[in-house]
Amino acid sequence: MSGKPTLDTVAKAAGVSIPTVSQVMRGAGRISEKTRDRVLKAAKALNYVPDQKAAAMRSGENREIGLVINQLSNPFNAEVISGVVDLLEAEGYLVSILDTRDDAERQARQLEAFIRHGRGGLIWVPALDTPDEAFDLLAAHKIPLVTFLRNVHGDFDHVGIRNADATATATRHLLELGHRQTAYFGGTEMSIVRRDRIAGYQRTLAEGGISNGIIWDSEDNKLAGLEAMLNLLRCHPEVTAIICNGDVVALGASLALQRAGLMPGKDVSIIGFDDIQDAAVATPPLTTMSVSPHKLGRKLAKVLLDRIRDPDMPISISEISAELIIRGTTGEPRKG
Amino acid sequence: MSGKPTLDTVAKAAGVSIPTVSQVMRGAGRISEKTRDRVLKAAKALNYVPDQKAAAMRSGENREIGLVINQLSNPFNAEVISGVVDLLEAEGYLVSILDTRDDAERQARQLEAFIRHGRGGLIWVPALDTPDEAFDLLAAHKIPLVTFLRNVHGDFDHVGIRNADATATATRHLLELGHRQTAYFGGTEMSIVRRDRIAGYQRTLAEGGISNGIIWDSEDNKLAGLEAMLNLLRCHPEVTAIICNGDVVALGASLALQRAGLMPGKDVSIIGFDDIQDAAVATPPLTTMSVSPHKLGRKLAKVLLDRIRDPDMPISISEISAELIIRGTTGEPRKG
DNA sequence: GGTTTTCCTGACATCGTTTTTCCCACAAAT
DNA sequence: ATTTGTGGGAAAAACGATGTCAGGAAAACC
Numbered sequence: 001m002s003g004k005p006t007l008d009t010v011a012k013a014a015g016v017s018i019p020t021v022s023q024v025m026r027g028a029g030r031i032s033e034k035t036r037d038r039v040l041k042a043a044k045a046l047n048y049v050p051d052q053k054a055a056a057m058r059s060g061e062n063r064e065i066g067l068v069i070n071q072l073s074n075p076f077n078a079e080v081i082s083g084v085v086d087l088l089e090a091e092g093y094l095v096s097i098l099d100t101r102d103d104a105e106r107q108a109r110q111l112e113a114f115i116r117h118g119r120g121g122l123i124w125v126p127a128l129d130t131p132d133e134a135f136d137l138l139a140a141h142k143i144p145l146v147t148f149l150r151n152v153h154g155d156f157d158h159v160g161i162r163n164a165d166a167t168a169t170a171t172r173h174l175l176e177l178g179h180r181q182t183a184y185f186g187g188t189e190m191s192i193v194r195r196d197r198i199a200g201y202q203r204t205l206a207e208g209g210i211s212n213g214i215i216w217d218s219e220d221n222k223l224a225g226l227e228a229m230l231n232l233l234r235c236h237p238e239v240t241a242i243i244c245n246g247d248v249v250a251l252g253a254s255l256a257l258q259r260a261g262l263m264p265g266k267d268v269s270i271i272g273f274d275d276i277q278d279a280a281v282a283t284p285p286l287t288t289m290s291v292s293p294h295k296l297g298r299k300l301a302k303v304l305l306d307r308i309r310d311p312d313m314p315i316s317i318s319e320i321s322a323e324l325i326i327r328g329t330t331g332e333p334r335k336g
Numbered sequence: 337m338s339g340k341p342t343l344d345t346v347a348k349a350a351g352v353s354i355p356t357v358s359q360v361m362r363g364a365g366r367i368s369e370k371t372r373d374r375v376l377k378a379a380k381a382l383n384y385v386p387d388q389k390a391a392a393m394r395s396g397e398n399r400e401i402g403l404v405i406n407q408l409s410n411p412f413n414a415e416v417i418s419g420v421v422d423l424l425e426a427e428g429y430l431v432s433i434l435d436t437r438d439d440a441e442r443q444a445r446q447l448e449a450f451i452r453h454g455r456g457g458l459i460w461v462p463a464l465d466t467p468d469e470a471f472d473l474l475a476a477h478k479i480p481l482v483t484f485l486r487n488v489h490g491d492f493d494h495v496g497i498r499n500a501d502a503t504a505t506a507t508r509h510l511l512e513l514g515h516r517q518t519a520y521f522g523g524t525e526m527s528i529v530r531r532d533r534i535a536g537y538q539r540t541l542a543e544g545g546i547s548n549g550i551i552w553d554s555e556d557n558k559l560a561g562l563e564a565m566l567n568l569l570r571c572h573p574e575v576t577a578i579i580c581n582g583d584v585v586a587l588g589a590s591l592a593l594q595r596a597g598l599m600p601g602k603d604v605s606i607i608g609f610d611d612i613q614d615a616a617v618a619t620p621p622l623t624t625m626s627v628s629p630h631k632l633g634r635k636l637a638k639v640l641l642d643r644i645r646d647p648d649m650p651i652s653i654s655e656i657s658a659e660l661i662i663r664g665t666t667g668e669p670r671k672g
Numbered sequence: 673g674g675t676t677t678t679c680c681t682g683a684c685a686t687c688g689t690t691t692t693t694c695c696c697a698c699a700a701a702t
Numbered sequence: 703a704t705t706t707g708t709g710g711g712a713a714a715a716a717c718g719a720t721g722t723c724a725g726g727a728a729a730a731c732c
Binding site for chain 2: 004047049050051052053054056057062064066072073075078079081082085089094095096097098099101106109110112113114115116117118137140141221222223226252255258259277278280281283
Binding site for chain 4: 354386388
């Protein structure tokens with residue numbers, strides 16, 4: 001009646017000692033069939049639920065893991081998350097998600113709270129401008145940690161995308177179609193991811209004997225992509241193809257072309273990145289670099305579990321390849 | 337060196353007693369400037385972070401709140417979340433997000449874990465087919481709770497949208513334009529939200545002397561919306577306007593029209609719901625019912641905080657109005 | 673000088689678990 | 703009958719904080 005039932009309440013009701021109840025609840029130790037039944041019945045009758053905070057405090061184990069991500073509203077991330085959650089929840093973990101919105105200060109507060117609450121593991125896309133102290137703090141507290149997408153530090157497990165190879169593939173596709181005037185489109189900050197992608201782009205251009213690759217910034221949403229593309233068209237009307245930092249800006253760029261009376265895939269070719277659901281549905285459907293988000297998610301979960309189970313394992317770096325999906329926004333360059 | 341620093345570690349390092357350190361860390365009690373400095377310096381040097389699990393256990397207060405939502409990948413939800421988080425984090429709470437994907441079983445597991453971990457509050461969009469036991473469980477554990485969007489139970493604080501009024505407004509707009517053959521488009525299950533919206537739609541049709549409103553199902557994503565619309569066109573070519581259950585399916589429907597060689601806003605009018613970012617950017621831009629997601633988020637946070645502070649408060653039900661944003665997908669019905 | 677503040681210590685008790693140790697009874701073995 | 707073993711359970715000590723209460727030393731007041 002008064003207050004939550006605890007081990008003590010159940011123990012008294014079942015006429016046994018506290019440790020006995022504890023053992024029954026966990027299915028540990030040696031307990032006779034008879035008392036087990038009695039305890040379970042009492043627990044059910046009292047509506048007893050164990051207090052994980054107390055358990056975690058005593059045992060030092062915490063089956064809550066955090067997923068700290070830079071942009072919750074990105075559909076690609078949402079799909080990765082569902083992959084992570086599927087696997088970890090099956091193993092009895094509770095996964096809770098935090099959104100930093102790429103704000104290093106907010107992230108710092110969240111990570112500190114995370115540590116205070118003593119979570120058992122972390123999957124993390126470090127925000128832009130994440131200071132080294134953030135990594136030091138996590139390392140000092142020995143939190144099992146996998147970084148995702150942005151391998152900005154190097155001393156931790158990591159799961160990411162083979163970014164340079166992906167944009168190299170994309171660039172090669174454009175070169176083979178005959179494009180000579182191209183741009184890398186999207187992103188603003190020089191994150192590791194964008195740097196690698198641009199590197200792959202430029203390396204491949206160079207291999208093709210081309211030296212005039214343009215880099216064109218845009219915030220990572222559709223509206224910004226649209227406006228940035230209109231600007232690009234004004235400033236560099238000679239460009240016949242762009243490789244985008246993500247599908248969202250790519251779709252914005254595609255809209256911009258159509259608004260300017262141009263045809264994506266005919267007048268200007270576009271290659272996206274991520275293969276979000278909208279990419280296939282858009283008009284025209286978007287050619288893009290595809291990585292399976294669900295696969296990424298499962299890999300992330302597996303790496304984290306391994307790290308939790310054996311903290312002394314050597315560091316694992318996994319990079320997943322992206323695949324070129326040719327749809328309707330790439331074609332031969334326009335004549336003239 | 338060995339193990340995490342605790343109050344004891346810090347106390348010894350600073351040459352003071354444990355209660356003193358505790359008071360300094362919490363900013364409570366009367367502590368002289370001098371010893372406060374000494375303690376803080378020692379804490380910093382040792383990289384001390386208080387253990388919230390222990391604190392929560394002792395004090396009975398837990399400043400972690402959970403946000404259990406039915407579809408993380410929906411951009412509207414993502415924006416609501418950011419509103420909630422902004423306000424609650426400012427108050428020192430840690431907000432962690434769980435995604436049920438509208439799966440009542442997954443939700444049951446998550447809620448149970450939630451209770452075991454003794455979270456301090458919950459903002460909840462109940463999954464479809466949520467059984468009453470889920471509510472009973474939360475009530476039994478006296479968890480401060482605000483339901484969101486789906487007011488399926490009635491005995492808890494709630495923040496939602498004036499759904500029936502919104503679709504009534506939308507329907508009136510179509511009637512005024514002269515439409516007589518309309519459909520309610522999108523959604524599959526008869527959730528409270530959809531039921532209310534359909535009720536507003538049908539009531540307004542009836543007021544206009546029209547009785548042949550069609551209800552047309554679709555899963556809640558763009559691709560499904562596209563296909564459902566193609567089917568609708570086949571089965572009911574007489575329809576000249578649709579009111580959608582959400583912008584995502586509305587945009588899918590808009591695509592379908594264009595793919596069928598029809599012009600949204602000329603041949604068939606479309607009204608969406610949510611006013612997500614894509615709505616304004618789409619071609620043609622989507623007429624839609626808009627509610628400010630950030631405002632919803634802040635309201636949610638406020639209601640929850642009030643409930644936490646005074647558990648005996650009378651139940652609060654807030655419904656926020658949606659506003660009709662007229663863009664390019666509505667117009668007079670086609671002739672013939 | 674005495675009296676009041678101000679600041680701090682020490683020694684518990686408490687939250688609800690887990691874990692280790694220890695004990696008892698009963699059975700099997702000597 | 704004494705030893706040895708063993709299954710089943712209890713008692714007590716943690717875990718890391720918060721809170722309380724009695725008291726004491728130093729500084730501040732008149």
